Amino acid sequence: MRMRTAWKATLASAAGALALAAGAAAFVWSGWYDVAATRQHTQAVYDLLEQVMRHSIHARAGEEDWVAPASDARLRGLRLYEAHCLQCHGAPGVAPARFALGMTPLPVNLVHTARQWTPAQIHWVVSEGIKMTGMPAWRFRLAPHEIDEVVAFVATLPTLSPASYQALAASGPAGDAGTDGPTEPDAETWPVDRARGLTALQQYACTSCHAVPGAVGSQPAVGPPLHGLAQRKYLAGHLPNSPDNLVRWIRFPQRVAPRSAMPDLGVSERDARDMAAYLLGPAAD
Structure with missing residues (x-):
């Protein structure tokens, strides 16, 4: 009897x-x-996604102290914010760019975020992004x-009226926002x-053109697949395949092959070295 009951429960579970x-x-x-x-x-789906995001950030960012940069x-x-964030998030009294007004989900107002x-x-969030x-x-x-400086500015957004934002934006030299890039001096x-x-x-959106081993995505066929790159003798058809040459090809494709459709993506030295190490390693075979 017990076996029959267990068998029925198994069948019911399988059917379900x-x-x-x-x-x-x-x-x-x-x-x-x-x-x-x-x-x-x-609204139910939106609320679910919102809670997943909140708990994910809380678990990863934790409550560790953040050391504010100099005064x-x-x-x-602000200069970095104007160059890289304003287009999507706007500012007190300043609308986002038109394309951002129709994004789904809508980029949040960072006054709310800072609160x-x-x-x-x-x-x-600024460092890691949100998928x-x-x-x-x-x-x-x-x-x-630069990320520290952006965070320092965002943290002050709730204190800024439209007039005070405009006054702050008009003060001091315009500067050259974001010129340092992510490369460390000793990359x-x-x-x-x-x-x-x-x-x-x-x-760096390499996966928009290439099928990259280990990368999740649509596996496009715009450029050649990057599987087994270590076994190829040449890069770009003429450049001997080596880690240093692959770094060069990743960073400056138009210099290596001016007729190539591969654009210069502004890849930093450190990032290119890590990318080359991945593509030439066993996982990419």
Whole structure:
């Protein structure tokens, strides 16, 4: 009797699992879900995604202390904010760029963010980005001290009226925001990090043209696949394949092959070395 009961329970569980799988497959293949940006998620889906994001950031940023930069960092952070953040997030009395007004999800107003999040959590978000939102990982685009300066400015947004923002924006020299880039002065002395190299390949959008081993995505066929790169004799058709030459090809493709469609993506020395180490390693075979 017990065996019969257990067998029935197993069959019922299997039938339930099959029904669930069939329902999920029908949902996907029917095209019922509207992916248009003009159709918002339901409130329940939005709330679920919001809670997942909040708990994820809290778990990773933690409550560690964030050391604010020097007192003059706010103005330098403003210049960086104007160059890289204003287009999506706007500022007190300043609208985002027109393209950002229709993004889904809509980029948040950072006055609200500065009220809700600690500087350490904001620093983590700026550095690492948030998937499925369009928010990039700025640690591949700005130097560490520049990220600190952006966070220092964002933390002051709730204190700024439109008039005080305009006054601050008009004060001091315009500067040359973001010229440092993410490269450390001693980039060549850093030990290569192959795992970071895969992340860099994705962060520089290499996966928009190439199928990259280990990278999740659509596996495009615009450029040649990058599997087994270590076995190739030449790069760009004529450059002997070596780690240093691959770094050169990644950073300055138009110099190596002027007729190539591969653009100069502004890859830093450190990032290129990590990318080359990944592509020439065993995981990329």
